[in-house]
Amino acid sequence: MAPPLTRRTLLRSAMLAAAVPALPAAAGAEARAATLPPPAAWTLLPFGLGDVALGPGVFGAKRQLMLDHARGYDVNRLLQVFRANAGLSTLGAVAPGGWEGLDGEANGNLRGHYTGHFLTMLSQACASTGEQVFADRIGTAVGALTQVREALRHEPVVLTTEGRSGTAVEHVRGSYRYVDLPSGVLGAATEVTLAAWVKPTHDAAWTRILDFGNDTTRYLYLASRNARGVPRFAVTTGGAGAEQGLEGTAALPLNQWSHLAVTLGGGTGTLYVNGTAVARNTAMTLTPAALGTLTGHWLGRSHYASDPVFAGAFGGFDAWSRALTAAEVTALQSGRATGDLVSYAFDETSGSTFADASGRGLTATLRRTWGGPSHPGFLAAYPETQFIQLESMTGSDYTKVWAPYYTAHKILRGLLDAHLATDDDRALDLASGMGDWMYSRLSKLPDATLQRMWGLFSSGEFGGIVEAICDLHALSGKAEHLALAKLFDLDKLIDACAADTDTLDGLHANQHIPIFTGLVRLYDATGETRYFTAAKNFWRMVVPHRMYGIGGTSTGEFWKARDVIAGTIGASTAETCCAYNMLKLSRTLFFHEQDPAYMDYYERTLFNQVLGSRQDAPDAEKPLVTYFIGLEPGHVRDYTPKQGTTCCEGTGMESATKYQDSVYFRAADGGALYVNLYSPSVLTWAEKGVTVTQSTDFPREQGTTLTVRGRTAAFALRLRVPSWATAGFQVTVNGRRAGGTPVPGSYFTVSRTWRDGDVVRVTMPFRLRVEKAADDPALQTLFLGPVNLVARDLATTYLKCGLYRDAALSGDLLPSLTAVSGKPLHFTLDGTEFAPFFEGTEDPTHAYVRRAEPRIVFGNTDSGVANPAKADGTTLLDEVWAAAPFAGKPALVARVRTVVDAWVAAGLLGAADGAKAVSTASAATYQP
Template identity: 70%
Template sequence: MGRRGFLRGAALATAVPLLPAWPAAHAHAKPVQAAGPALAEPFPLADVKLTDGLFAAKRALVLDHARGYDVDRLLQVFRANAGLPTLGAVAPGGWEGLDGEANGNLRGHYTGHFLTLLAQAHASTGEAVFTDRLRYMIGALTEVRDALRRDPVVLSTPGRFGRALEHVRGSYQYLDLPAGVLAGTTAVTLSAWVRPDHDASWTRVFDFGNDTTRYLFLATRTATGVPRFAITTGGPGQEQVVDGTAPLSPGTWSHLAVTLDGTAGTLYVNGVVAGRNPAMTLTPAALGPLAHHWIGRSHFPDPVFAGAFDQVDIFSRALSAAEIAHLQHTPSPGDLASYRLDETTGSTFADGSGRGLTATLRRTWGGPSHPGFLAAYPETQFITLESMTSGNYTVVWAPYYTAHKILRGLLDAYLTTKDTRALDLASGLCDWMHSRLAKLPKATLQRMWGIFSSGEFGGIVEAICDVHAHTGKPEHLALARLFDLDHLIDSCAAGTDVLTGLHANQHIPIFTGLLRLHDATGEQRYLDAARNFWPMVVPPRMYSIGGTSTGEFWREPGAIASTLSEVNAETCCAHNLLKLTRALFRREPAPKYADYYERTLYNQILGSKQDTPDPEKPRVTYFIGLAPGHVRDYTPKQGTTCCEGTGLESATKYQDSVYFRGDGDSALYVNLYSPSTLTWTAKGVTITQRTAFPVEQGTRLTIGGTAQFTLRLRVPAWCLDGFEVRVNNTVVTQPAVPGSYFDLTRTWQHGDTISVRLPFRFRTEATPDNPAVQSLFYGPVNLVARDPRKTFLRFSFHGKAALDGDLSDAFTPIPGKPLHFLAEGIEFAPFHEGTEDPAHVYFERHEPAIVFGGLDSGVANPVRANGFTLLDDLWSHAPFRSKADFVARVRSAARTWQLSAEDTAGVLATARAAY
């Protein structure tokens, strides 16, 4: 069933249906037949230059951000994970750091997005600043990978008495002391200079024990913020403790000491008694031999100490208060163990006690890493996923998703700079993934990939296939196939809709990868699955701006009005649907794909970027709230979410689908009317498109050079009449069918011009589950009502509709504000404007009476239980060829809706008088 038939059959109250070519989605649709080689190919970004216009203005904001953002902040989490100096940089925070959601278990993803941003920015502008930044980041990541392959080495920093040992936050490093360091002593003094760099609770200075039952520890900060010493042989419930009275100051050197003499414990901070427990009965001797003697690490799942240590000493007696005070300015080596920590190389530290108890620097997750591994967190995220049966993002948060972003960024960096280090990093990461995943049983892989959201892997299959195209390694292609999620692939290949309840963005990128796998393997089910999946989302799960998902998940097909909320249309979903749509267009250059691309690009994608410069944050939405009066949030979750990452990418490739070449370079598709210049090297021509679209309702293309080809101009599905083409000012007399291409075949001469007229019309689009809930369009532009009310606004438009269905008479242009209109006292504005005005994408149509051309018939507009009315039915047949055609349709509607003879007469009389 075509879109028009679908709209009528579902009783959608729309004056003019937008996309008559949309296929309907059914639970067991006939599988799509195999496609041959790609029929159309996009041009590289470098061959399509944006010129002044809406897209260039939006992009400029992101380019400025890309030029100025401190990339060492992005590299901080990678360097910290490898135990390298972080150059004083502060991680971005949010999802890209240790303080954000789930303790930053997704960190590293944003750096991958930024690499792609820089690569696309250079391709679009040619500016060296972007490639310079790419090479710097590639060099840093190469150093990170090398460091992960080695044992950790000392990171030396200025200390209290010379040099000191620094543990960068996120490095997971600690000092491991030999067994027997306490030597069964019945009294002890623990002494250390510490400079905590973070206020995390329960980070340890000392933790000597076997497990979480038998231990002693000295922590810099409890949950209440003060230092604590504890000793126990029976776990936390039997701890004997000494608490301090005030927090230590982060970033400042402090001296901590605790003495234990068998009857009392005393805690000192900077030489002053900070706490005392006179009823201590446990001593180190009571603990017996212990397995672990750690500095900076806990036996509990507490944070690893972040900061610096200097002059660590352990004494076999309880020092006096005077002796503790003396340590404030003069070090005195402990007789059990003493570490000056002034080494500047290596990973071991000499013991100054004379006992030869050399300390070793280690990582909590072991190490070194396996060859090729590169991430901003340890391999443990990947290892733990292999045994998980359900998701828990506070433990494991989509490590292969993060690997995808890094891999894609590295490959894009290589393609832009030709820096072979980037390809080596990408290839090595694929080698590492294959070495892990190829060893796992298929059942384990299927379980992993089905877990939300720990098993999410984004578009990694596409990226791996692209790496394989450069390396030719058979294990890389084998790796791509290890991500097959068979239930999803087989269901979609069979045309079975299993999407309800799935996490949308976890699954959309899978299908773009399947298309690349089909390219590489020829396996038919990959292609069938991707082609059948698309109409399961577009339009049945699509909001009018082009996006999909509610609270990140899919509901049942057609559930639109019933799902409007503050958390609709996750921006990543729109980004990835456009990537899939573009990939499908290569296989089948059908206008339906280009129509969807225009809808989503000109509305959700443009509108997701705020029209405000910001050197620190991308200012991109996460969710697009479609509930009435929603105000867009352009800085969600501290500014480093998945959607802000894809937002950076979207804003630097606006031009990627304006033009396609097809039929063996004998045809040029013009899919979008966007000011730009195409350099078609194979043909030796340029095509310059000059337009202010969508403010201007048309465009003008100028040919530079001479070549023969077919120019295929898209006739948008929304352009139902008036599409006109002139070549060198002469009208081309051939049919222009909405939702198709207008072909012009000739030998083009230098200076030839093609002028295209694209008349806009106002129209409404109704939701399938409530025809009274609608959105408004003017040509391709979604218009939103700006109003702070949190309930649906109600509008009546049918009474002012023209015979062709156009609603122009209902709207008054606002002078000086293009694409802004007033209707019933409310301002309507383009969704693509990135403002923080409260907006209504959807409103409620309220047409209580049958009114034609402003004339009220006095007859009530009958309505069905689902909200569909006689007027909805009538205007769904617009445009009408003539007044007689209109009156005939009114007569038919009166009969269908069983109006009385009197009401029918009144309605017909009004219809005849109205036009």
């Protein structure tokens, strides 16, 4: 029976309500100013994040860590890569690095994605708390991205920096800008001097100060660094193998001005650095005249397409039609001299051109290596070239093209969330422009090309872009946006899943999970049932067939064969992004069909993998979220994966600022309130004029109290009865037990007219249970209620655990463990501590243990008889306890006798040993 309502219960409810800060009226109105209309097909509707305030507890503590990170991180660092790509000032900000910069894995081919994640996190934080700091940061980002798009629409404009005296022109790394000189700069000169003031800001090899040539056969160049890191000049009419060259002796210093000069004449070439000759070659027979007519005369760009663009500043460039003397070159350090072939001071402060002071009128032009976007709606942190190259790719190579539409999705999603959180029309305009741009590209491609693109691992990954585009369409109403969403159909996958044919083995998990959330939203928009059927069937191919106990899926980012769990466990299991996307899919499916299995999965994954993926430590610079969660024995979670700014750190930021998004749902007709998760919170249901305060320390508390305040309102309260709640689930209303029989894995309904002050108390005792790996039943993971318990031990082999020794008549295995005083949900077994998976520590953990029950033991009494096993691994004790719960000790003893008799008759157990087993069971003492 449920415990009676007490003064302590009421006080706790009042304290929780007081602990949750009220959303300021202005901020709340702003947060709800822009709304996304719910699809007509949804029978359930979510509440806004601002409608559900989290109270103190495990979720509140984790969220606070992420909110502090969101407040403290400099958004200008995220915007650096966008501003650089557009040729705008980066305000001195340093890019985050990792996947969000020009170095590291794949040289920044995914940059921009993390900014989208961060915008979503800020938007969720703003909607949840109403704090102005988050709205201000969103405004900064949206304003900057608006400027970036405008800059990308036009020819690049001079970006000035401080020169040796006066101003100089700056090429920010990642801007892909160079100076294009008119043809005929060198003419048919048989002698030449080339001189430039440069301040390099990056040490990439083969960056060109100048490169005059046709292709990779006839050219002359001056590189700030070659493969050895020193300046090099070369001239050739026969490609790299026929170069005549000069090499310096030391690297040019970064972030300092250096003067380089090359003289070529009379068969001798000399390279000067800061007025000093550092290399001389007396066998240089090639001159500009020998190169003939050249088509490309570039400062800062190479004719070798794979070479990086010069990053740094130009303070001047001059060319003479003779070889200056050493004294003349030295004199260039202290005064300005004007070349007779061409002369640029680079002191312009606006525009896209540079004046020539030589008298020849050879005006130079600032250009991008990739030209410019194909559509004015283009917005990215890198050139459009990745999108273009993808259209002709036949095999994946993420070092060249790394999921450009995935990155576009994150940016689009962040902009939509920013608009919904702050009603900033600039964000919606940017998002709509992105939709227009994508449609302009993809609508022109043949279907066969699209199918090939989307089938490419990694390069063709597009994340949850279909869901985002459907949301964009709901806001914009543009037919082109809905048509765009359908252009991402991967028919082979959709048709297989719609036919319930499992083809997931070998597929990249996170590339495909968000596709199905998008398909559900396409079903909402189009009514095409194959989309919805495919998504439902897909979900059941993953849950439980490719699901680990914590709810995660994938190994090394990929799926293996159905029901292979033990055989896939390693250091790279359970990619965190997969959990995020499976939760999103489960939630979206539940809006259509209220199958409690979706919310059982949601609770499992949220309370275990998602909570456990965030370290319990503050950090202003990193979100401290795992990429993989290794389930191998003794695994230590890595909360700073790879080089930072990974996909999983991005989704981890999002997860931690929307923990409350699925605690409550309401029926579309307003007739019911679903309580899906048990978490301290306050729901404001404005349409009903009521608040519902949930007071609990769940999962440290095995129950919850819900208090209704406000107007009198009639609705059905539907309380989820978790599938694990086999030890009872009791509900009282104002101290009186509610009628009906709660069934695990369903919803229990209390229908009434609710009045101010009504209190509902729910109790749900936890039991310790095990879940077995489908392909190795002896490999098991432990659960207490919804909480996965992991062993903390340095061993790197599976721990062996026996759990039947003191099992209760109910079948609860918990009595075999010893509770740790003062540490809720912590236990010991044979000296090993077991703790909740959700605790974000760096302890070595064992999520799975090897079940070992060597002897028949009842009530901690050892019979001395070996526990026999069948060929499939099922032991005698397994068969006995499979019949739990037992009404009393006689029922258990009767079960033991029945099983023993069957095993003796089958020749699996001797008669004498069988008698010992029965007598031990009869003599033992058991907990209920």
